[in-house]
Amino acid sequence: MSDEPVGVGPWPGGPEAWPRAADGGPDPRYDPELLEHGDRRNVADPYRYLTVEAIVADMDHRRDADAFLHVAIENWAHDLNIGSVVRTANAFNAAGVHIVGRRRWNRRGAMVTDRYLHVHHHPDVETLVAWAAGEGLPIVGVDNVPGSVPLEHRALPARCVLLLGQESSGLTPQAQAACDVVVHITQHGSTRSLNAGAAAAVAMHSWALQHL
Incomplete structure (x- = not known):
């Protein structure tokens, strides 16, 4: 079994590189805590760093x-x-x-x-x-x-x-x-x-x- 941590670390590039919304502000779909500290949750890669609410909304949309x-x-x-x-x-x-x-x-x-x-x-x-x-x-x-x-x-x-x-x-x-x-x-x-x-x-x- 690998000793590598599950998931991903902090968003590369720091806060200045975090995802932005269309108006230039922070993208509300992303969780600032996860962006800053990494995402170790049991989620598929496309859902990394997203809030629980954003993941649920996307799953509902794709159904x-x-x-x-x-x-x-x-x-x-x-x-x-x-x-x-x-x-x-x-x-x-x-x-x-x-x-x-x-x-x-x-x-x-x-x-x-x-x-x-x-x-x-x-x-x-x-x-x-x-x-x-x-x-x-x-x-x-x-x-x-x-x-x-x-x-x-x-x-x-x-x-x-x-x-x-x-x-x-x-x-x-x-x-x-x-x-x-x-x-x-x-x-x-x-x-x-x-x-x-x-x-x-x-x-x-x-x-x-x-x-x-």
């Missing part, structure tokens, strides 16, 4: 209005995989992440990527369903339960909500009933199921292959 993804996660037992799901949702520029059930969740696995996402809370599945219906978004469940269909080669809606259950028990019966369809990832080994975070990544990537 296709006709093809976007929301990710919802049932949170009944403080599942540690939620942070991993959130981090993956950020990687695919999800339009929103929805925590269903308990409001509090373990953010460690998210690696602070939740700062750059629109995170919403719904106290129960019924509330999520009402929100999705109001937005005209179908709900696609991801779980290997009876009646689910293979994810492979299935056309996924361009605008939808992917709903994931927690690691131990998967989607609750209420969540399964709320889905327009439930898909599963075909497995070829001996394990009963995939890790919830891994399954979420496969499902999001499958959607991205079709629509991004």
Whole structure:
């Protein structure tokens, strides 16, 4: 493993060389602290030195209005995989992440990527369903339960909500009933199921292959 520090150091050339706005003043998209001291955050290179608000605004701007993804996660037992799901949702520029059930969740696995996402809370599945219906978004469940269909080669809606259950028990019966369809990832080994975070990544990537 390299001993080199992550990220970049101070903006080359000092304050006199910092980015400027059209009127000649400081560019408000850039964080003066990061410009002065360096940016060690877990962000892609084009977002170095930008404020959190500027990054969120750019991600929103780049998202296709006709093809976007929301990710919802049932949170009944403080599942540690939620942070991993959130981090993956950020990687695919999800339009929103929805925590269903308990409001509090373990953010460690998210690696602070939740700062750059629109995170919403719904106290129960019924509330999520009402929100999705109001937005005209179908709900696609991801779980290997009876009646689910293979994810492979299935056309996924361009605008939808992917709903994931927690690691131990998967989607609750209420969540399964709320889905327009439930898909599963075909497995070829001996394990009963995939890790919830891994399954979420496969499902999001499958959607991205079709629509991004």
